[in-house]
Amino acid sequence: MNIAIVGAGNVAWHLAQALQKAGHTITAVYSRNKAHSEDLTKHLPNAVATQELDLTTIVADVVLIAIPDAALPGIAEQIKVKPETIVAHTSGSQPLAVLSTIAGANYGVFYPLQTFSKHSPVDVKQVPILIEGNTEATIDQLEHLAHTISQKVERVDSGKRKQLHLAAVFACNFTNHLLGISQELLRKANLPTDLLQPLIQETIKKAANHNPYAVQTGPAIRNDQNVIDEHLRLLQHQPHLQAIYQALTQGIQATKGNNYSSDQST
Amino acid sequence: MNIAIVGAGNVAWHLAQALQKAGHTITAVYSRNKAHSEDLTKHLPNAVATQELDLTTIVADVVLIAIPDAALPGIAEQIKVKPETIVAHTSGSQPLAVLSTIAGANYGVFYPLQTFSKHSPVDVKQVPILIEGNTEATIDQLEHLAHTISQKVERVDSGKRKQLHLAAVFACNFTNHLLGISQELLRKANLPTDLLQPLIQETIKKAANHNPYAVQTGPAIRNDQNVIDEHLRLLQHQPHLQAIYQALTQGIQATKGNNYSSDQST
Numbered sequence: 001m002n003i004a005i006v007g008a009g010n011v012a013w014h015l016a017q018a019l020q021k022a023g024h025t026i027t028a029v030y031s032r033n034k035a036h037s038e039d040l041t042k043h044l045p046n047a048v049a050t051q052e053l054d055l056t057t058i059v060a061d062v063v064l065i066a067i068p069d070a071a072l073p074g075i076a077e078q079i080k081v082k083p084e085t086i087v088a089h090t091s092g093s094q095p096l097a098v099l100s101t102i103a104g105a106n107y108g109v110f111y112p113l114q115t116f117s118k119h120s121p122v123d124v125k126q127v128p129i130l131i132e133g134n135t136e137a138t139i140d141q142l143e144h145l146a147h148t149i150s151q152k153v154e155r156v157d158s159g160k161r162k163q164l165h166l167a168a169v170f171a172c173n174f175t176n177h178l179l180g181i182s183q184e185l186l187r188k189a190n191l192p193t194d195l196l197q198p199l200i201q202e203t204i205k206k207a208a209n210h211n212p213y214a215v216q217t218g219p220a221i222r223n224d225q226n227v228i229d230e231h232l233r234l235l236q237h238q239p240h241l242q243a244i245y246q247a248l249t250q251g252i253q254a255t256k257g258n259n260y261s262s263d264q265s266t
Numbered sequence: 267m268n269i270a271i272v273g274a275g276n277v278a279w280h281l282a283q284a285l286q287k288a289g290h291t292i293t294a295v296y297s298r299n300k301a302h303s304e305d306l307t308k309h310l311p312n313a314v315a316t317q318e319l320d321l322t323t324i325v326a327d328v329v330l331i332a333i334p335d336a337a338l339p340g341i342a343e344q345i346k347v348k349p350e351t352i353v354a355h356t357s358g359s360q361p362l363a364v365l366s367t368i369a370g371a372n373y374g375v376f377y378p379l380q381t382f383s384k385h386s387p388v389d390v391k392q393v394p395i396l397i398e399g400n401t402e403a404t405i406d407q408l409e410h411l412a413h414t415i416s417q418k419v420e421r422v423d424s425g426k427r428k429q430l431h432l433a434a435v436f437a438c439n440f441t442n443h444l445l446g447i448s449q450e451l452l453r454k455a456n457l458p459t460d461l462l463q464p465l466i467q468e469t470i471k472k473a474a475n476h477n478p479y480a481v482q483t484g485p486a487i488r489n490d491q492n493v494i495d496e497h498l499r500l501l502q503h504q505p506h507l508q509a510i511y512q513a514l515t516q517g518i519q520a521t522k523g524n525n526y527s528s529d530q531s532t
Contacts, residue, residue, distance in 0.1 A: 163455035171448035173484030180478030182437035212446030218439030
């Protein structure tokens with residue numbers, strides 16, 4: 001397929017190169033900042049760098065819009081494509097309908113579920129790509145395109161994508177904050193911040209292979225009120241950490257009824 | 267060294283076999299339940315299974331007590347050893363002093379910082395072992411013993427071990443609960459529960475190599491109130507999840523001042 005990319009950031013960087021490697025031709029890369037698009041077109045022998053959102057002169061079966069979520073509605077209003085072109089965005093949090101204003105086009109979502117940084121390599125084959133489209137034919141074509149770069153392609157509509165985004169906030173954004181708190185506590189105790197790494201790795205592995213509620217350990221699930229009180233005392237000058245500790249302790253205790261297993265090895 | 271083990275659960279199981287593999291002799295395994303100690307002594311050619319806490323007749327330079335935290339004070343009161351024996355417990359949350367009642371003995375802590383399950387193999391070499399003791403000589407001997415099975419040995423006193431335990435509750439117990447919530451949300455949306463695995467793996471990897479506060483992403487750190495409100499609306503019938511969402515969102519926003527980086531690639 002001939003593909004044009006709108007955006008030259010982290011997602012554009014990895015998708016464009018994965019698509020080219022899979023045999024597709026990247027014909028153009030749009031960025032407001034020409035230096036950014038040229039950084040990327042250097043790696044794409046058939047692509048021109050453009051600062052023009054009228055893409056009717058570009059050869060493209062698909063235009064992929066890979067820009068920050070907040071910029072998407074504004075770009076969608078300005079973009080122009082040939083009527084036979086499919087336009088798809090790569091955002092997790094924006095609905096399909098944000099592209100409905102693009103005159104004549106078929107439109108969809110092509111959402112790679114991963115966090116990308118330009119200079120760290122990602123095995124795109126392992127990255128789930130979530131597909132949505134305004135017609136069955138559009139979905140088919142985007143699905144076909146996704147399968148050429150990833151082994152994990154799923155149809156997910158905007159409603160489900162919203163639930164997925166919420167799940168990702170818990171599993172990734174919030175988890176990252178807990179790991180930050182943990183490192184802060186280790187630093188304050190003059191302990192190496194990597195001391196918990198083996199335990200963290202094992203926790204993630206276990207949670208992937210079981211229902212996490214069933215393998216929950218620690219003072220909350222044991223109702224060990226002495227330890228809980230002592231922890232809250234240790235956090236007495238950090239009200240945000242106390243609030244997080246209490247909310248999670250109560251959450252864990254609320255799961256006890258239906259999902260608790262007696263496996264209390266740690 | 268000659269070592270006796272009190273307990274035949276997950277920790278005893280892995281420690282006893284790692285110590286034997288390192289060239290030590292396990293001379294006895296105590297368990298209230300004889301079938302449990304015999305399960306373990308089957309793998310230890312020189313060990314007897316015993317139901318007796320008077321260990322004065324057992325040849326042992328070190329007695330390791332690897333039993334549930336709550337049972338430790340009771341066992342410590344009953345145990346008897348020869349005066350030259352070192353007694354150490356393997357608990358993360360119990361202080362050194364819980365062993366101070368054992369007549370004549372030197373005592374310490376030999377705490378392997380990992381979650382163990384009998385039937386899943388653990389590379390003990392990579393497990394940090396945290397050492398404490400009532401005398402410098404005891405610490406030296408326990409440290410020496412720990413180095414024979416692990417590459418990561420640290421001296422950590424009871425006060426620091428308490429801080430470490432608190433950090434582990436955030437990084438492991440609470441993280442596990444967030445992963446449980448995330449799987450619950452995916453299940454409710456009829457999405458595969460492993461869909462977020464690549465993103466979770468990348469989150470953990472990133473947090474290990476950076477200050478997590480500096481690589482925080484998501485609606486909380488972006489102050490994206492529309493998304494936050496929508497998420498709270500989606501959770502309206504799950505007050506525990508709402509409370510967790512709000513506490514973590516406020517916690518993330520509170521870190522914004524000093525540690526926030528502008529890297530907002532996802």
